[in-house]
Amino acid sequence: MADTQFSLAAFMRLPMQQKLLSIIALSMVAAIAVAGWTWTRTPTFAVLFTNVSERDGGNIIAALQQMNTPFKFSESGGAILVPQQQVHELRMRLASQGLPKGGLVGFELMETQKLGMSQFIEQINFQRALEGELSRSIQSLAAVQGARVHLAMPKQTGFMRDEQKPSASVVLNIHPGRNLDPNQVAGIAHMVASSVPHLPAANVSVIDQSGNLLSSEKSNGRNSGLDASQLKYMQEIEASTVRRIENILAPMVGPGNFRAQVTADIDFSQAEQVAETYKPNSTPEISIRSQQVSESGGGIPAAAGVPGALSNQPPVPATAPLTSPPAPGTPGAPGATTTTVASAANAATGRRDATTNYELDKTIRHVRQPVGAIKRLSVAVVINHRKTVAQDGKASYKPLASKEMAQINDLVKEAMGYNKDRGDSLNVQNSPFATTDSEPVEETPIWKNPTLIGWVLEGLKYLIFAGLAAYLFFGVVKPFLRKLMDSASRMPVITEETAFAAPGAASYDQKVQAARDLARQEPKVVATVIKDWVGGNQPAGKVQ
Structure with a gap:
């Protein structure tokens, strides 16, 4: 209590200029402290909803005001921001109120x-x-x-x-x-x-x-007219062929020492074929389908002429050739009509017609071509030269032997399913690969880590406030108070009892000089003392 009264008295004895500076300094310190405290207490805002309709936005803001929740809008005005710690809670609470509705009207419109x-x-x-x-x-x-x-x-x-x-x-x-x-x-x-x-x-x-x-x-594929599914199927065929080639070459030349590319020509057309073929019967004895014989004429005339001559012999009846099918267009062929006419001597007496139809072997084939058949494969393979390391540690590259290349060519043919009839092509080359010194991938420095940057910025906010407060206290307030206390300690304290000291305590000249200094520095204090003296009607010679 005494220290407080002493500090207050010392402050009252300061000149007016020092008093104003003291008040301004203390006000600035208080303002900076309040601003820093408010800054550190300001929450970090996060997006609650974006692209909401005006109606939903008004309802959401009204609900947030009822909940006493701080909010603000983004710079573009398309998002509502709330404290980050309350985002999920507020979304659930607003969802229980049916917000946001989204501006869509469904079949509930039919209920009104x-x-x-x-x-x-x-x-x-x-x-x-x-x-x-x-x-x-x-x-x-x-x-x-x-x-x-x-x-x-x-x-x-x-x-x-x-x-x-x-x-x-x-x-x-x-x-x-x-x-x-x-x-x-x-x-x-x-x-x-x-x-x-x-x-x-x-x-x-x-x-x-x-x-x-x-x-x-249509998809923007390299082949016009292919949709997405067809293009994907073609790419799968090519990728599977490349994998088979890689699996068979990797153990031989090593991973990374070869490259393989495949181009597949796929037939996506839908085709159907109907074929009807005929061929001769294998057993003509049982292949007669129908037979018709027609005879007409009078009686047989009496024999005449020289006995025993051929002219007196009756004609032999015609028979169907069942042992071997006749050629088309000849008598006895299927559908042909066989006409047997009597000899010149018997031409007027009779006629015999015979028609024989044979069964034929008929085959009808209905073929539907599969969709997505491979029409042609084109494969290109390049193999790196073989690396050899000498005793001195130097590396050299040599081409593969012709025998090895022929072996690789045969293996690739088997892996790709080479088919010469459909026009497949294969090209295997042995060429040195270009050596490039691969630069090591630089890891992201720790000071560029986004998470760390967020933590640093959050802590820097409090660190700046603490540093500013320490600077104001130790650099401004404390030196000013120390100076103030030193000035107050050096200044004499004038009261009624000590206005004039007792005789012998000090010389007269020192007392006069002290009174003059006090009147010059603190005229108000001297005037206050004199007013007290005058108000008390106490003689100056009886001052205690």
């Missing part, structure tokens, strides 16, 4: 139908609800951040000729750093097509937030 609504409005509401439900389904994909679906559903007509097919377009907002493969894009298109009657998947267009068309029917 009003009485007397026209059929046109009902159709529009149904289309809006269907678009909202499809958008929600697409947004459930991990790589999709947002989605919008637009349906173009033409009016139904009773004429088949004038009927128009519906179409749809899908706009996707994909998460940064992610993408959709062609199968996922095709799945989205088929899902939309399956949800709308009479909508073919080819009429569904899918684009991303950058305007890139994702649902193109």
Whole structure:
């Protein structure tokens, strides 16, 4: 208590300029301390929600204000920021309130139908609800951040000729750093097509937030006309062939001492072949399908002429050749008509016609060519020269022998499934590889580690405040207080009792000089003492 009163009295005895400087210094110290404390207590903000609609944004802000949670907006205004420690908690609490709603309207729109609504409005509401439900389904994909679906559903007509097919377009907002493969894009298109009657998947267009068309029917492969699945199949054929070649060459020449490239020509055409072939019967005795014999004429005339002559002998009846099939176009061939006419002597008496049909061996083949057959393989292999190290430690490279190259060529042919009939080609070369001194990969310095940088910045904030506070205390406040105390200790204290000391305590000249110095330095203090004397009506000669 005494020290406080002494310090206060000493402060009151300072000149006005020193008093003002003291007050300003203490105010600056207090302001810096408050600012530093506020800075260190300011939380780190993180993103709560981004790209929310205006309605959802207003509802979220109102909910945060009710929770007394600090928030702010990002510089672009597209995100709501809250303290990082409360992000997950606030998301769950807002989700329990149904926020954000996302601005999508689904089939719940059909629950608010009003009485007397026209059929046109009902159709529009149904289309809006269907678009909202499809958008929600697409947004459930991990790589999709947002989605919008637009349906173009033409009016139904009773004429088949004038009927128009519906179409749809899908706009996707994909998460940064992610993408959709062609199968996922095709799945989205088929899902939309399956949800709308009479909508073919080819009429569904899918684009991303950058305007890139994702649902193109053809892929930008090196072969025109190949879709994504066909291109993938061709690449798998080439990769599998390269792996087989690598597996067989690695033990022989060592990993990294060869390179192999394969180009596959794949036939993706769909072809069907029907063939019908005929061939002669193997057993003609049992191959008669039908036989017809027709005879006409009168009686046999009496024999005439020289007895025993050939002219008196009756004609021999015609018989079918069953032992061997006759040539086509000759009598007795299948479908041919055999006509037997009597001899000149009996021409007027009779006629005999015979028709014989034989069975034929018929083969019908129905062949469907497989899709994705390999039409041709082109393989190129380059092998490095063999490395040899001399006794002095110097390395040299020598080409492989002709016998080794021939052996490698045969092994590669077997590994690739070489087929000369389909036009496969193989080229194996022995050439030295270019030697490049690979520079070691530099590891990321510890001072460039993002996690460490975050910790350092967080600790630097408190360190700066502590250092500034220490500097102000030890460099400004403490020296100023020490100077103030020294000035107060050197200054004489004037009271009523000690205004004039007793005779003999000091010389008269010293007392006068001290009074003058005091009046010069502290005129107010002297005036206060004199006022006390005058107010007390005490004679100067009786001062104690």
